[in-house]
Amino acid sequence: MGRMRLNCSLYKLLILMAAAQIQQNGIEAASFGQDIEFLRKHVKVVVLADRTGESQVAVVPAYQGRVMTSTATGVRGRGYGWLNRSLISSGKREPHINIYGGEDRFWLGPEGGQYSIFFAPGSPFDLEHWFTPPPIDTEPFEVESVTGDKVVCGRRFAVTNYANTRFEVEVRREVRLVNANDALADLGVSVPAAVKSVGFESVNTVKNAGNADWRPETGLLSIWILGMLNASAKTTVVIPIRGGSETEYGPVVNDAYFGRVPPDRLVVRPDVLYFRADARYRSKIGVGPKRAKSIFGSYNAAGKVLTLVRFSLPPNADKYVNSMWELQKNPYGGDVVNSYNDGPAKPGAPGFGNFYELETSSPALALAPGAEARHVHTTIHLHGSEKDLDPIAHATLGVGLNEIQTAFSRSAAQP
DSSP: TTTTTEEEEHHHHHHHHHHHHHHHHHSSSHHHHHHHHHHHHTTEEEEEEOTSSEEEEEEEGGGGGGEEEEEEEOOTBBBOOBHHHHHHHHHHSSSSSSOOSBBBBBEOOOOSSSTTTBTTOOOSSSSSGBBBOOOGTOOOOOOOEOOOSEEEEEEEEEETTTTTTTEEEEEEEEEEEEEEHHHGGGGGGOOTTTEEEEEEEEEEEEOSSSSOOOOGGGOEEEEEEEEEOOOTTTEEEEEEBSSOHHHOOOOSOBBOOOOOOOOEEEOOSEEEEEEEOOOSSSSEEEEETTTTTEEEEEEEETTEEEEEEEEEOOOTTBBBBBOOOSSSSSSSSSSSEEEEEOOOOOOOOOOOEEEEEEEEEEEBBBOTTTTOOOEEEEEEESSOOOOHHHHHHHHHHHSSSHHHHHHHHHHHHHH
């Protein structure tokens, strides 16, 4: 695996030991070793590793260069990405979407509206007519190069939007390990030696490979990165926001994707949002570019894992594609940050799986032929004691672990 040299018997022994430890600790997520062993039965996996073998990341080129899972503590450590084992092992293709899982996947927006690439021209905006374009769902990316800590892959393809505009697209995607201290240094963060960490970033480049300009009047695309992480009853998404009037900065939060999110699941403070990530209630929220900051994350209080996401947020960009499932008054008034919590689509129905999502988007891409745009999405997992993680949460998210863990109880106590 990567730079590690483990014989088969020792590797399997480590996996079995990890499984026993995880079961004893009551942790639902599988170990990283179990994740890799499972994936390799069904698909080719590229494993990136640092020199110690502690920080590792699993990338699947066949799933558009997707980061499936990662670990901060080697093969025996927990895997942070959610995997849809039933779908992967079935070998089947679903008609609307193939939810393989993974904590950093490449997509394109918009999902809904008059410039959607998920709905055919003239079709109603409902689940029956919603289809994920194959190039970002089932078609593989081609590997360009692999080193110990980096993989580069890409693909050229075409998609057509609801307005019947055809886009010739060339994608190049680079996934690489990053050091947590280096990734957080500009925020004044120094990760203690006792905290285990893994960091990785995807550098996503989209090029207009056709002969026509991409114009707002006929629809624009955006780079959309989504991370599917293992949910738990004690996981909370934390999104720092900019304060100010709605007249100047727009709505504080968009929670209308699947119906309004109840107050026991979404707490709105003047400078931060708290969102439950327990996979028990299907809901989604979004934050626009004037409200969003270039960092957000989540905290799993049961596993003592602080997850941070940093991303490209151009200071003057104000046009983001709108993914609401409707004909829109403002198709470029969309969100830059989103979080999704899975759950039943209707009473009695099963959800997709035990996951939540941390998502970021690029601005709308008005590209001339041959021009390209880039969006960087960085994920950092930090596993340690509350004493060590609390100052990191303060420095990055603006709130401490106690505030995160008591956000919903404090909200319920207010009149």
